[in-house]
Structure formats: C-alpha cells, structure tokens
Amino acid sequence: MSDIPNKTFNDGKTIPAFGLGIWQVPQDETARVVSESINMGYRLIDGAAAYKNEVQLGEGIRAAKVPRDDLFVTSKVWNDGMDYDAVRRAVDESLDRIGLEKLDLMLVHWPFPKQDQYLDAWKALIAARDDGQVTSIGVCNFHSEHLDRIIGETGVTPALNQIEVNPMLQQADLLRINDARNIVTQSWSPLGNARSFDADAIKAVAARTGKSPAQVILRWHLQLGNAVIARSTKTDHLKANMEIFDFELTRDEVDAISTIDKGERTGPDPETFNG
Numbered sequence: 001m002s003d004i005p006n007k008t009f010n011d012g013k014t015i016p017a018f019g020l021g022i023w024q025v026p027q028d029e030t031a032r033v034v035s036e037s038i039n040m041g042y043r044l045i046d047g048a049a050a051y052k053n054e055v056q057l058g059e060g061i062r063a064a065k066v067p068r069d070d071l072f073v074t075s076k077v078w079n080d081g082m083d084y085d086a087v088r089r090a091v092d093e094s095l096d097r098i099g100l101e102k103l104d105l106m107l108v109h110w111p112f113p114k115q116d117q118y119l120d121a122w123k124a125l126i127a128a129r130d131d132g133q134v135t136s137i138g139v140c141n142f143h144s145e146h147l148d149r150i151i152g153e154t155g156v157t158p159a160l161n162q163i164e165v166n167p168m169l170q171q172a173d174l175l176r177i178n179d180a181r182n183i184v185t186q187s188w189s190p191l192g193n194a195r196s197f198d199a200d201a202i203k204a205v206a207a208r209t210g211k212s213p214a215q216v217i218l219r220w221h222l223q224l225g226n227a228v229i230a231r232s233t234k235t236d237h238l239k240a241n242m243e244i245f246d247f248e249l250t251r252d253e254v255d256a257i258s259t260i261d262k263g264e265r266t267g268p269d270p271e272t273f274n275g
C-alpha cells in the first residue's frame with residue numbers, strides 16, 4: 001500500500017497529493033519509468049496527448065504490479081482540436097492509446113485564447129464525464145477570467161487547475177483564486193528547472209532536515225496546500241521525490257521561501273500561449 005495522502009475534489013472524488021509527470025519522458029523510457037514508479041509506491045501518473053507517450057504509459061501501467069483501480073491516471077486535450085466534437089474524439093483516442101476504459105482525470109491543457117474554444121472543450125469534457133469515460137474533469141493554466149467563464153456558462157466547476165508553481169513563480173493570487181472556487185491547485189514544473197536549488201532559504205531547510213533541495217521544494221508545495229507532480233527518469237530521484245511525507249517546514253521556513261518569488265516562468269504565459 002502506498003502512504004501518499006489524498007486531496008478531495010469538489011466532486012467528492014480524491015487525487016493523490018503527489019505523483020509522477022511524464023512530459024518529455026522519451027517514448028523508449030516511459031513504460032520503464034511508469035512501471036518502476038508504480039512499483040515503488042507512486043499511484044498518480046500525469047500524462048497528456050501532447051506528450052506523445054500515452055501508448056507507453058499504458059504499457060507501463062500494465063507491466064506494474066498494482067491493480068488499475070488503485071491508480072490515478074490523468075490525460076489532457078491539446079489545441080489540435082478544441083471544438084466539441086474534436087474533444088470528444090480526443091478523449092476516445094487517449095483512452096485507446098493508453099488502453100483504459102476510463103480516465104481518472106481529463107484536463108483542458110491550455111486555454112489557447114486566440115483559438116477561443118476552451119468553453120466548447122469544457123462542455124465536451126462534461127459530456128465525457130457524464131458518459132462515464134472520465135471520473136473527474138479539470139483544466140490547466142486557467143486564470144480567473146477563464147475559470148469564471150466556463151463555470152458561469154456551464155455551472156460545472158473544474159475539480160483541479162494544474163498550473164506552473166515553483167519557488168521563482170509562486171502564483172499566490174492564482175492559488176487564492178482556485179481556493180475560493182474550491183478547485184485543487186496542482187503544481188507543474190514544481191522544481192522550476194532547479195533555479196532555486198541554491199537559494200539560501202532552500203539550503204537552510206535542507207541542512208536542518210537532511211533532505212535534498214528537490215525534496216524541500218516538493219514538501220513546500222504540499223504545505224502550500226497544493227497537489228504536486230514531479231518528473232524524473234532516474235530511479236534514485238523517483239524514490240527520493242516520494243520521501244517528502246516524513247518532515248515538515250516550519251512557518252518561518254515557508255515564509256523565507258516566499259521571498260524567493262520573482263514571478264518568472266519556466267513555461268509560456270497562458271494569456272499569450274496559443275500552442
């Protein structure tokens with residue numbers, strides 16, 4: 001049994017607070033990374049059509065020694081089809097590629113404002129959920145205007161908003177926006193390209209606790225109240241990244257890390273990114 005705690009969605013379902021992301025994991029390594037992670041205790045795998053490794057994600061799930069029902073599998077729809085019918089097809093295709101009958105979570109990958117089809121995409125995910133293809137539905141990279149538009153038009157609030165959060169991009173306002181709508185925030189690129197591994201506030205916690213900077217940062221995400229997904233292809237990093245439930249940052253240490261924030265992204269700005 002895994003000892004990773006869950007967070008509860010506004011739809012009553014739950015998601016592991018920590019999991020594996022497989023963006024940029026090469027196809028020929030994905031099945032190994034996925035099965036190895038599951039066998040060491042990971043239960044959440046964060047995939048996406050755009051990562052081009054959903055077939056290998058499915059192979060890894062089937063190779064692991066854990067029943068499907070104990071796992072939480074996420075996918076995302078990309079901008080190569082955000083109208084209603086295209087998103088319905090995209091859900092079918094992700095299920096086919098991974099080899100699953102149902103996804104635990106399906107997300108709109110980006111709002112892609114120029115395309116302006118994210119409302120349509122959201123309606124299609126609601127239908128996919130109602131048809132039993134996915135358990136929960138959510139979004140990524142949505143700001144307050146995107147959230148309020150889809151909620152206002154459909155009455156359905158995303159279970160989760162997956163956004164870039166790391167010590168150099170803390171997004172405190174967006175965390176509050178999600179929180180106010182009872183949406184779970186899940187941090188992507190939580191390690192922020194290792195930009196803050198050398199920051200004094202991180203190094204001080206690492207020295208006090210005997211943990212690595214990466215472990216300190218992953219723990220910090222949990223203490224912000226976020227769910228978090230981290231990626232590695234290395235066995236020692238995969239294992240170390242799970243070992244974040246046996247220590248705590250003090251309030252002062254969390255406050256000290258908040259001063260590292262520079263508002264600097266590693267990824268694109270959702271207001272201008274169009275795929």
Ligand SMILES: NC(=O)c1ccc[n+]([C@@H]2O[C@H](COP(=O)([O-])OP(=O)(O)OC[C@H]3O[C@@H](n4cnc5c(N)ncnc54)[C@H](OP(=O)(O)O)[C@@H]3O)[C@@H](O)[C@H]2O)c1
Pocket residue numbers: 020021022023024046047109140141162163187188189190191192193212214215229230231232233234237238240241267
């Ligand atoms: N929704 C979106 O738009 C979006 C965007 C980006 C990412 N995501 C999701 O978020 C997941 C995580 O983000 P990410 O992949 O960008 O980055 P990340 O998890 O923040 O960082 C991954 C990098 O950190 C290294 N690393 C991992 N553990 C380490 C450790 N313990 N010590 C030192 N280095 C370590 C990895 O290298 P090694 O392999 O050498 O360990 C890799 O280079 C993605 O995989 C994806 O699922 C979503």
